[in-house]
Amino acid sequence: MWEEEAVIEGPYHFDLALERMARDPLNKVDRAKRLIRVPIYKEEPEVAEIQAVGTVDQPAFIVRGSELQTRQQVMDKISTVFQWDLPLVEVHQHFSKTALNDIFEKHFGTPIVREFSLYPALIRPIIHQQVNMSFAVSLTEQFVKTFGFEKEGVAFFPTPKIVAALSTADLRNLRFSQRKAEYIIDLSKMIVSGELNLEELAKKPDEEVIKELVKIRGIGPWTAQSYLLFGLGRRNLFPMADIGLQNAIKNLYQLDRKPTYEEMEKYSKDWHPYLSYASFYLWRSIE
Known part of the structure; x- marks a missing residue:
């Protein structure tokens, strides 16, 4: 020790x-x-x-x-x-001059904590697609506890090799949809075969990572951006398709409807180059 x-x-x-x-x-x-x-x-x-x-x-x-x-x-x-x-003092100083100042004051100094490995960082947002948060958390927990392992009481996600060998029925038994089961198994097979190398992908700029990931069945822009933010720790991501982010902006600007992408683009102009922290603190504001 x-x-x-x-x-x-x-x-x-x-x-x-x-x-x-x-x-x-x-x-x-x-x-x-x-x-x-x-x-x-x-x-x-x-x-x-x-x-x-x-x-x-x-x-x-x-x-x-x-x-x-x-x-x-x-x-x-x-x-x-x-x-x-990342010196968070620079982030807070940046947002002190923006409409997000009050939110940043309330959650002062809260860091974005990344996923502990690249594979779980990509699997988790796929599991979370198009389901409510409580079910997504439960589904992820079942997936890990069924096919992963524990060491000293700490849970580890299963390896791509283990998941690649599963059948869709194995995941369906945990209440995965048929398509989501296919997405996760096929993605794992790509990693095992070397067709998708997450370590190499991590070296590329944001746009190239997104371009490569959205070619894969089951991965759209939202999933790719989530991976960049929580998997690779990229600092200027603003996933406008995220419902939580839309609701947070609706609350912040007291809108009677969800904001359009054009409005979100306009609101977020002052938040560069820390859009990831803007996204994270907006999520915090409605949690």
Whole structure:
């Protein structure tokens, strides 16, 4: 067992991040102790623990892991997932001059936490397509608990190889639609065969990633943008087709109907180059 302290630039409101993550039953969160135990996806999976020991303005963490030889790899992964490299002070200063100022003040310092691996980052939005949030969360939990595995009580998504070998009936038994079952299995087969290389795709610009992903059956612009935002941590994504985002803007501007794409384009002009944070905080405003 190893232990390392990490000190980052504030603001960073880890407690608000944990509050949001605790809504997902797959996450092992202890809000009282201000910690989360997370899956580290690699050839030999392991579990790491992150515990906040600082404040919003002076964030500090204790990270614990089990394999000493992978210590730096785990620290790098956690820093990437929790976006410790992005000074949120710059984001808040940017939005203090916009219509989103009050929302950013209310959720001050809340980071966007990325998915822990690229494959789950693409599978999750496909599962979430065209169903309400509570059912989407339940369906994802069943999928992971049925076909994935646990280590030290922490859930890991199944590998593409495992999912590629499933039948659509296997997923239908969990209340997946026939088409969604086909999408997930076919996507997994593409990854296993090497036709889709997520590591290589991650090196490409946003537009190229979207262009490649929407060629795949079952992946549209919304899913591709969700993957860019929560899978790759890209900072200037604004998925206008997202119903939650539309409702949040409707509330913000007190509209009597959902905004048009043209209106959303106009409202969001001042939010570049941090559209991803605008999207995230707008979602927070209606959660």
